[in-house]
Amino acid sequence: MSAAKDVSVSAMAGSRWRVSEVAFWIVVLACPFLFPSRYLIMTDILRLALFTLSLDLILGYAGIVSLGHAAFFGVGAYSAGLLALHGIINEPVLALIVAGLAAMVLGFLTSFLVIRGVDLTRLMVTLGIALLLEALGERFSDITGGTDGLQGIEMQPILGQFAFDMFGKTGFWYSLIVLFVLFLLARRVVHSPFGLSLRAIKNNPLRASAIGIPVNRRLIAIYTLAAFYAGIAGALFTQTTALATLDVFSFERSADLMLVLVIGGTGYLYGGLIGAVVFKMLQEMFQEITPQYWMFWIGLVLVAMVMIGRERIHRWVLWLPNLVIRQITGRKAAVAVPETDAS
């Protein structure tokens, strides 16, 4: 068998839908019927999941550590807000795509800065870009509304059919469909030869370029795609909450995002989704204990996760599901421990 065929067979095998994946989405679909009164928080989780998926694409698959991913989220949020506020594009789905494209353009332009240099430089440049945008937003407060944010955004019905209601039911289904479509796309991307080459780059950029992978071009491509995803997440935020404030660019948002991804696990697509659920639940819990100081607990979780070791925690969590699967199907565990990342 030739090498190319070998790769395609293994890639095809990897991209097959597993039972656990189908089960996961069935559970997601069941959620609105199980908790009909909690649409708003569930929409919040979906949005966060999409945003985290975007970070996973660059951090988990390509190994780019970003401290300023909120930049793209913010651009998407403001694009969607401005489009709706000035009535340029009234149709939400179209506005969503345009907002995503705006973030994508920024992602493409800044990717050239990000592919240069080592981890530390990347951290600085990504953080710097987010801060720069925040400063710009403050400077041009006549456009962005300054610290008050954009006010009086009125969303038109989706596709002219489904109006946003006050319980957030439409917003929820809208977000869920967007998330699912983009998830399918991401799934396709990471299981393609392109996605495999990204993993090769992450594990060892030098070796990857030695076997003929155009490292920089691949990184630019995935960074741009991730920016598109983050922009869509930001636009969803604006559209479902009718709000866009300057804190969309804040460092805390980028840092929280990393925590979400790390909770869920990097380098597999469900990490972002699971992380978003766990993070929101943790946040609710901490806010109930100490409303003002929940930052402390988030910090503690971060420190504890790193000290114990992320892989170890994921092994503990996956022990029970794996045991169950082994007992039922009598084969090797289907729920994989996410990849460890190369330092």
Next chain:
Amino acid sequence: MTTVFTILFDGVAYGMLLFVLACGLAVTLGLMNFVNLAHGAFAMAGGYVCAVLVNNQGWPFFAALPLAFFVSAAIGASLERILYRHLYTRSHLDQVLFSVGLVFMSVAMVDYIMGSSRIFIMVPSALEGQFDLFGVGIGRYRLMIVVICGLLTIALQLILSRTRFGSRLRAAVDDPRAAIGLGINVPQVFAFTFAFGCGLAGLGGALSAEILGLDPYFPLKFMIYFLIVVTVGGSSSITGPFLASLLLGIGDVAGKYYVPKMGPFVIYTIMIAILIWRPNGLFGRGAAR
């Protein structure tokens, strides 16, 4: 014309302050390749120690400064022994997550203990106001900062270049493996340097309360500034970060004076431009590890 000199002077004072705040971080990054985003937390600790001593206990300002140094150094040393040393070999992602977690915890803790409002340290009256020197307005407090930080910089340079410890440290920064092979106890050198750097940050925090403002969000607000000093200055010598801090200080003060509306825009743009031009910093070595 005189305003130019005043701005220059203020910028230098600001820059020197940033240097004292950030030089510990330069060593951490250069020696252990450890991305410590929590460096500002140690500075904040020093600032609050000084504030409590001066405002509540009635200590004289100059007596409280050394204590700010020692308390921060002690916190740094104990955290290094308990937590940091386990993470030197881990990935940058882990280090970032860990130090961001520390920052969040420190912010919430200070907020809980001291309240979220900005704190002022009562400065002795001799340091208030400004005087004219050949028509250039010179703030007394800023002059004191320039003097203290200038002396510290000279002392640091002497320690680094003249003492046995300094040569060990330089050897360890240049090539940790070879240094270990030569019998230098690199972890010990590092632990000491880390504590010393935290102490300097604490001292800087105490001095900066008057100029930068001191509130629980200090570590988050100035994190980027410390990182700029280190990444732009490079971590191979003490001169690089020093010049980078001066550049940053003068740039920031001048930017805020001449184009106040652009705010921090100027600094970030300069930083990004420099990092594109020289990804390893203005004064950095060729290849980073």
